[in-house]
Amino acid sequence: MKQMYEPIIGMEVHVELNTKSKMFCRCSADYFGKEPNTHTCPVCLGLPGALPYPNKKALEYCMMIGLALGCKISEKSLFERKNYFYPDLPKGYQISQYRWPLCINGQLTMDNGKIIRINRAHMEEDTAKLTHTDNESLIDFNRSGVPLVEIVTEPDFRGVEEVRDYAKKLQQLFRYLRVSNADMERGDMRLEANVSVRKLASHIVSGNMELPNYRVELKNINSFRFMVAAIEYEIKRQITAIEKGEKLTQETRGWNEDKKCTYLQRSKEEAHDYRYFPEPDIPEFSLQSNDKLPELPWDKLARFQKEYSLSKQQAEILTETRELADFYEETVKDGADVTQAANYIINRKINIKEVLPAQVVMSIKGMSVGIISDEKELEKLAQEAISENPKAAEDFQKGKESALQALIGAVMKKSSGKADASRVVSILKSLLNP
Amino acid sequence: MNDLNKLTLTEALEGLRAKKFSSLEITKACLEKIKKLNPKINAYLTVCESEALKMAEQADKLASQGETLQFLGVPFSMKDVYSTKDIRTTAGSKVLENYTSPYNATVYQKLLDAGAVLLGKTNCDAWGHGASTENSDFGVTKNPWNLEYVAGGSSGGSAASIASDMAIFEIGEDTGGSIRMPSSFCSTVGLKVTYGRVSRYGAIAYASSLDSMGPMGKSVEDVALLLSIIAGIDEKDATSSPKPVSDYVSTLKKNIKGLKIGLPKEFFAIGLDREVKETVEKAIKVLEAQGAEIVYISIPSTEYGIATYYIIAPSETSSNLARYDGIRFGNDRSSFGDEAKRRIMLGTYALSSGYYDEYYLKAQKVRTLVKQDFEKAFTKCDVILAPVSPTPPFKIGEKIDDPLSMYLIDVYNVLVNLAGVPSLALSCGFSKTGLPIGMQIIGPQFSESLILNVGYAYEQVTEWHKMRSVILGSEATPESKEGRILDKPE
Numbered sequence: 001m002k003q004m005y006e007p008i009i010g011m012e013v014h015v016e017l018n019t020k021s022k023m024f025c026r027c028s029a030d031y032f033g034k035e036p037n038t039h040t041c042p043v044c045l046g047l048p049g050a051l052p053y054p055n056k057k058a059l060e061y062c063m064m065i066g067l068a069l070g071c072k073i074s075e076k077s078l079f080e081r082k083n084y085f086y087p088d089l090p091k092g093y094q095i096s097q098y099r100w101p102l103c104i105n106g107q108l109t110m111d112n113g114k115i116i117r118i119n120r121a122h123m124e125e126d127t128a129k130l131t132h133t134d135n136e137s138l139i140d141f142n143r144s145g146v147p148l149v150e151i152v153t154e155p156d157f158r159g160v161e162e163v164r165d166y167a168k169k170l171q172q173l174f175r176y177l178r179v180s181n182a183d184m185e186r187g188d189m190r191l192e193a194n195v196s197v198r199k200l201a202s203h204i205v206s207g208n209m210e211l212p213n214y215r216v217e218l219k220n221i222n223s224f225r226f227m228v229a230a231i232e233y234e235i236k237r238q239i240t241a242i243e244k245g246e247k248l249t250q251e252t253r254g255w256n257e258d259k260k261c262t263y264l265q266r267s268k269e270e271a272h273d274y275r276y277f278p279e280p281d282i283p284e285f286s287l288q289s290n291d292k293l294p295e296l297p298w299d300k301l302a303r304f305q306k307e308y309s310l311s312k313q314q315a316e317i318l319t320e321t322r323e324l325a326d327f328y329e330e331t332v333k334d335g336a337d338v339t340q341a342a343n344y345i346i347n348r349k350i351n352i353k354e355v356l357p358a359q360v361v362m363s364i365k366g367m368s369v370g371i372i373s374d375e376k377e378l379e380k381l382a383q384e385a386i387s388e389n390p391k392a393a394e395d396f397q398k399g400k401e402s403a404l405q406a407l408i409g410a411v412m413k414k415s416s417g418k419a420d421a422s423r424v425v426s427i428l429k430s431l432l433n434p
Numbered sequence: 435m436n437d438l439n440k441l442t443l444t445e446a447l448e449g450l451r452a453k454k455f456s457s458l459e460i461t462k463a464c465l466e467k468i469k470k471l472n473p474k475i476n477a478y479l480t481v482c483e484s485e486a487l488k489m490a491e492q493a494d495k496l497a498s499q500g501e502t503l504q505f506l507g508v509p510f511s512m513k514d515v516y517s518t519k520d521i522r523t524t525a526g527s528k529v530l531e532n533y534t535s536p537y538n539a540t541v542y543q544k545l546l547d548a549g550a551v552l553l554g555k556t557n558c559d560a561w562g563h564g565a566s567t568e569n570s571d572f573g574v575t576k577n578p579w580n581l582e583y584v585a586g587g588s589s590g591g592s593a594a595s596i597a598s599d600m601a602i603f604e605i606g607e608d609t610g611g612s613i614r615m616p617s618s619f620c621s622t623v624g625l626k627v628t629y630g631r632v633s634r635y636g637a638i639a640y641a642s643s644l645d646s647m648g649p650m651g652k653s654v655e656d657v658a659l660l661l662s663i664i665a666g667i668d669e670k671d672a673t674s675s676p677k678p679v680s681d682y683v684s685t686l687k688k689n690i691k692g693l694k695i696g697l698p699k700e701f702f703a704i705g706l707d708r709e710v711k712e713t714v715e716k717a718i719k720v721l722e723a724q725g726a727e728i729v730y731i732s733i734p735s736t737e738y739g740i741a742t743y744y745i746i747a748p749s750e751t752s753s754n755l756a757r758y759d760g761i762r763f764g765n766d767r768s769s770f771g772d773e774a775k776r777r778i779m780l781g782t783y784a785l786s787s788g789y790y791d792e793y794y795l796k797a798q799k800v801r802t803l804v805k806q807d808f809e810k811a812f813t814k815c816d817v818i819l820a821p822v823s824p825t826p827p828f829k830i831g832e833k834i835d836d837p838l839s840m841y842l843i844d845v846y847n848v849l850v851n852l853a854g855v856p857s858l859a860l861s862c863g864f865s866k867t868g869l870p871i872g873m874q875i876i877g878p879q880f881s882e883s884l885i886l887n888v889g890y891a892y893e894q895v896t897e898w899h900k901m902r903s904v905i906l907g908s909e910a911t912p913e914s915k916e917g918r919i920l921d922k923p924e
Contacts, residue, residue, distance in 0.1 A: 042517075042537050042636075046757045048530065049517045049539055049636040053672050083753055083785070092756020139761070275785035277794060280642035280750060282672050 005197045005242070007235045008212060009157035012192040013170055015149050015180050016126060017061050022145035023125040024052035024095060031142035032186055044145035046090030051281050054079075058147035059102065059123060061179040063289050065149055066103025066121040068173055068296055075286055077102045079123075079279035084272050087139055088127040096124035096150075098276040102287070109298070110165045117154040124148050149179075155194060155211060160231050167191060167224060172297045176322050184224055191227050193218040196248070197238045217252045218262065230255040234262050300325055308338040317346050330357035336364045348422045356405060359412050359421055366418035373420040375427075378411075381419060382427045385410035397432055404428060439463040440599045440902075443508060443656035450497065450507045457497070457507025460602070461490035461551050464509045468553065468600045475576045477585075477594040479514050480522045481554035489551040496549065504663055506549030511601040513592045514555035515562065516542050517636040521552070525638045526570040526588075527560035528769040529758050539636025540668045541605055541647055548663050553601050556591030560771050561751065562607060562640035564588050565615050565843050568834045569773040576830070577619060579869055579903045583827045586619030588612040592650050593620035599902065603660060604650040609640045610743055611822070611847025613648045614859035618822035618872025621861040621898060623889070624650040625657050628879045629854040630675035632661075633668030639754040641747040642673075644851045653899050654860065654889040658682040661882060677880055685883045686890040691725030693888065696815030700736035701846055707825045713871040714821050717862035717892065721819075724891055729815045735804045736849060742804065743848035744841055745784050745797035752781025776837060801852045808853040808878070817888055818876040820846050826865040850876055858885045861898040870898075 022029045025043035042050035063073055078100040081093040101122035108116050128144040130137055151170070157163050171189060174182035182189040196212035216234060221227045234253070241248055250268040255261075295303075297319055304315040304325070319325045324345075331341045334357055344350070344364055372378060385407050386393045395403035404425070411424050438460040441449065449455055465483055472478045486509065493507035512518065515525050517535035524530040538546070546552075559569035567575040567590025575590035577583040578598040585594040589606030593616030596604050606613040608626035617624030625648045632647040639645060649660030665679045695718070702711060722728060735742075755778055760766030770778070784793035811818060823843055833840045850857045857876040864870055877885040893899055 042535075045762060047517075047535065047537070047763070048523070048525065048533070048638045048757070049515075049535070049634075051635050051671050051673075053670055081753055083756060085756065085759070087759075087761055090757060090762065092759065093753055273787045275753075275782065275787070275790070277749065277753070277785055277790070280673075 004199055005239050006158055006200050007231075008155045008196045008198060008215075009163060009231065010155035010194040010215070011153045011157065011163060011166060012194070013151045013167070014190040014192075015065070015151070015170075015174050015182060016188045017058050017147040017149060018178075018180050019055060019057045019061065019147055021055055021057075023055050023058050023123070023147040024145055027145065029146045031146060034142055036138070036140035036142060039142040040144070044090070045141055046092075052095055052279075054282060054285075055147060059285075059287055060289075061147070061177070062102050062121060062123045062149045063287055064177050064179060064293060065151070065174070066106060067289060068177060068293055069103070069106035069108055069118045069121060069151070071103035071106030071118060071121055073103055073287065073289060074100060076100055076284055077286060078284050079282045080276045081279050082124075082274045082276060084274060086127070087137065088130050088144070090128065090141065090144060094125060094127065095279055095282070097122035108166065108169060110162050110169075112162065112165075114156070114158075114162060116156045116162070116166060119152045119154055121149055121151045124150055155196070155215070160228055163193065163231060164224075164228060167227075169297070172320070176294060176297050184222065187222070191221065191224065193227060193231050195231055195234045195238070197235060197242065212248075214248045214250050216248070216250075216262075219252055219254060219265065221255045226255050226257060229260065230262055233260070237262065294322070308332070308342065310338070310342055314342050314346060318342060324352060327352045327357055331360045334358055334361040336361045340364045350422070351425075354404065354425055355408070355421060359408060362412050363419070363421040366416060372415055372418045373423065375423075378419055378423055378427050379431070381411050381414050382407075382424065382431055384414065386428070386431060393432060436463050439467045439602070441602060442652045443505075443603045443659055444653065446508050446602050447505070451502070453497075457490040457493040457509075457551060458487065460507070461486055461509045461553070464553055464599075464601055467598070471598055471600060474581060475578060475585075475594050475598060476573050477556050477575050477591040477598070477600060478511065478554045479524055479526070479557050479572055479591070482521050482552060485521065486551055486553050493549050493551060501549070503547070503549030505545065507551060508549075508602050509551045509553045510545065510603045510605070511553045511556050511592070511595050512542065512605045513558050513589045513607055515558065515607055515638040515640075516555075516605065517638070518542050518552065518555065521555065523555065523638070524572070525561050526558040526572065527771065527774065528571040528765060529760075529767075530764050531571075531769070533764050535636075537636065540633040540670065541664050542636065544664050545605070556589075556595050556604065558591055558612075559588035559773070561638070561755065561774055562588045562609050562612055562645075563751070563773045563777055565611060565840060566828075566830075566833065567591065567616070568830065569771060571771050574830055577827055577869070578905070579621070579827075580867070581905070582829055583869060584619065584830050586616030586823075586827065588616075589624075589650065590616045593617050593622050593624065596620075596650060596652055597622050597903070603652070603656055605660075605664070606648050606650045607637060607640075608646045608648050608851065609644045610747060610851050611844040613650060614822045614847055614857060614872070614874055615844070617650060617859040618861070618874075619827040619870060621864075621870035621872070621901065622650060622652060623654055623657050623858070623860045623899065624648060625661060625882070625886070626850060626857045626859070627661065627665070627882060628675070628856045629851075630673050631665050631677075631856070631880065631882065633666070633671040633674045635668055635670040639750075641750040642754060643750060644743075644747060646851065654858070654886055654893050655683070655686060657858070658686055658886045658890070661886075665882075675880070680883045682883055682886055685887055688887050689725065690721065690888055690891045693721075693726040693817070694729050694815040695721060695726050695888075696729050696731040696811055696818040698731050698733045698736065698811070698818060698820065700733055701820045705824050705845070706821060709826060709865050710821050710824065710871055713863035713865075714819070714873045717873050718819060720895060721888070721892060724895065726888075731811045731814050731818070733804075733807045733811060733849065735800065735807050736845075738800050739804065739849040739852065740841055740845055742797045742800045742852060743844070744780070745793050746801065746852075748777040748781035749784045749794050750781065752778045752785065773837070804849055804852040805854065808849075808855055812878045816877075817881075817885055820874050820876060822847065822859050822872045822874050826867070826871055827869045846874070850874075855879050856882050856885060858889045860889050860892070862892075862896075863898060
């Protein structure tokens with residue numbers, strides 16, 4: 001039965017930008033963990049008479065995201081008001097983009113070769129944060145007005161694995177571009193899925209390959225794990241309903257983790273009419289992109305495989321973050337062999353915050369002659385390094401983490417690079433802070 | 435009791451700088467007048483007496499130290515849509531009956547920085563919705579020339595305040611005639627600036643793409659002085675213009691010989707009261723005698739003005755009023771008055787799915803035609819002269835039961851807002867029953883210097899701006915409510 005159907009899925013991702021200021025005022029946008037209602041002003045509180053003044057950096061970040069996703073930057077771009085009522089929306093409207101988004105018509109290629117079309121990437125502002133207790137609801141406006149970029153795909157996904165791949169790629173991209181922490185737990189990155197099902201082409205008699213005339217929006221799901229579970233559940237639920245002859249309609253559903261099922265939040269009849277119209281307080285704008293994009297994760301992945309003759313798995317690990325990729329390339333630049341460096345960094349799970357590329361190079365060189373991995377030998381070297389560098393030792397004991405580098409370097413030098421770097425760090429630490 | 439409250443801004447500045455009197459003295463004179471007259475006229479919603487006296491004392495102190503700020507020590511009032519920190523701002527609505535803003539509107543801050551002294555906040559149609567101040571939730575403002583008549587609106591309290599010498603100058607706001615109508619009805623001078631000439635930050639929004647802040651005063655020179663201080667770009671208002679601010683005062687005295695004054699034929703057609711027509715035509719003759727030439731022009735989109743305005747303005751206001759939910763400040767929505775509810779419903783309807791294209795989008799297209807009509811007109815003339823109201827001031831209660839007939843009195847005014855151009859309103863005479871009749875001088879965008887120049891030229895050879903209502907005397911009693919234009923100060 002189930003092989004007769006395929007899921008049609010579109011994804012909407014909201015990413016909170018890490019700009020210093022909010023989108024339409026100069027309040028600090030760094031709200032996480034701060035005391036409630038301490039980053040506010042007339043604008044983000046929606047006080048009478050307040051007016052929005054756009055944050056240029058946020059728009060530039062939105063452009064970067066769009067360009068990285070292969071989008072075209074619209075010549076004419078406008079903000080619009082999305083009108084609806086909710087206590088977390090102080091103005092009674094959200095300043096967003098609707099008809100004239102900043103970035104349009106991009107695409108992203110998944111691991112399985114599938115191309116996902118990006119409909120748009122546009123700029124908007126976040127709402128305040130609501131907390132519900134038993135007898136009251138509290139509103140924290142620190143988050144009100146924080147810049148958000150919304151990225152919408154066409155309904156090109158045909159399975160949960162593609163969705164997972166897409167979400168991971170986006171998260172990696174935001175971190176590479178350094179526009180957001182993209183942390184789902186902190187709410188920096190939020191996912192929404194639009195799910196429908198239809199009969200597979202092979203099972204269609206009339207040859208009509210139209211998209212289904214309904215879709216179910218999965219919203220307010222705040223973990224990636226739950227999103228996957230919700231999509232899988234939803235696909236099954238919809239297929240079962242169709243098989244029973246039930247008509248499926250436009251709906252918004254949430255995920256109940258306890259009962260492990262989706263539930264109705266809003267039906268089509270209750271859908272909002274947002275009465276979009278161009279924001280009269282902000283004139284039309286057009287932006288030119290001046291900055292060059294950094295090398296994108298998928299381009300780096302391809303290049304690493306080619307340039308350093310690495311396997312796909314190795315390249316994936318080394319390019320997972322920009323920092324690790326840079327570390328690897330620094331190591332290679334310092335003279336390490338490309339394959340040995342890759343193996344060393346990957347197998348030893350090097351902590352790049354504690355180890356210098358140069359040390360890795362020396363370790364690798366020492367490897368070909370024989371590594372010192374004897375605990376007692378390493379302890380002796382470590383103790384010597386500490387006695388010979390009392391100030392560094394003292395600084396580290398006082399809490400200056402970076403002082404450890406000097407001691408590591410000393411050990412490596414003493415051992416002509418043969419000391420087992422991964423052990424050196426923990427031995428030094430245990431000697432200094434027993 | 436001294437008569438210092440009767441001075442113009444220019445005279446007050448002269449006197450203060452020459453140390454003929456102190457800020458405290460002139461401020462007290464205004465406060466006295468307010469105490470006496472406001473119960474009858476209802477121009478003021480809030481009088482901040484203790485703050486005013488403090489500010490006046492501070493101004494005198496600075497003056498004695500040699501400080502020479504542009505308006506140091508001059509007492510003024512503001513339409514109650516401007517946010518004034520620690521002093522109540524209501525926008526004429528019960529929703530904000532107890533609202534005190536934590537910040538200052540840019541225009542207010544500029545005046546404070548110039549050393550002016552705030553007397554209080556003046557009455558208006560709630561949210562700016564109206565042309566007679568009858569839609570204020572705090573009672574109508576009466577016309578100082580005849581207490582049975584309206585003062586015009588929505589800045590009715592502003593015009594009445596200066597017309598009755600309760601304040602030296604005022605700042606109003608004009609979205610569809612709200613400075614010009616009351617200026618015309620009360621015989622004061624009011625300037626609706628080019629959209630974007632003055633910052634809107636801190637002014638409670640009515641229709642964001644139409645709202646124009648504006649100085650109101652006892653003479654054209656006063657208004658020109660005010661504009662030179664309040665105009666200019668504001669980084670907090672993304673729609674404010676970067677165009678440099680002119681020196682509006684030095685160009686006032688230019689000769690208007692050869693100036694081409696356009697008269698739109700649609701504005702002088704049926705619907706215009708005969709008395710208003712004749713009064714305005716007399717004013718045209720005065721300007722011709724000074725060397726101006728008359729050109730007959732056409733604004734074909736005139737007949738669509740009201741319909742276009744009453745789609746765009748309510749649409750924007752329905753969105754701007756959404757924030758008044760009573761959660762963070764103010765009273766909740768049950769406190770909205772009838773007219774506010776009317777406009778919210780109209781606007782919501784015009785923006786809703788299925789109607790947006792036919793109404794809002796179409797109205798914006800017509801708006802572009804209006805802009806183009808004015809641009810074309812200004813290739814044939816330098817300024818346009820027009821009546822402000824198609825009728826003389828009307829009685830309180832006369833039009834309030836028919837909202838549509840009220841909307842129609844802004845038939846000439848709304849076109850100016852739709853086109854985004856500036857217009858200066860000033861008195862050009864009185865009706866047989868002793869009520870003021872005004873005219874407006876409209877110019878191309880950012881031509882404030884020119885229209886002020888024309889207004890100044892007219893004022894030099896006329897006396898309307900010097901007249902004051904006799905019913906104001908020392909007491910305005912119910913018996914003496916029929917005003918006569920007799921009181922011409924020496």
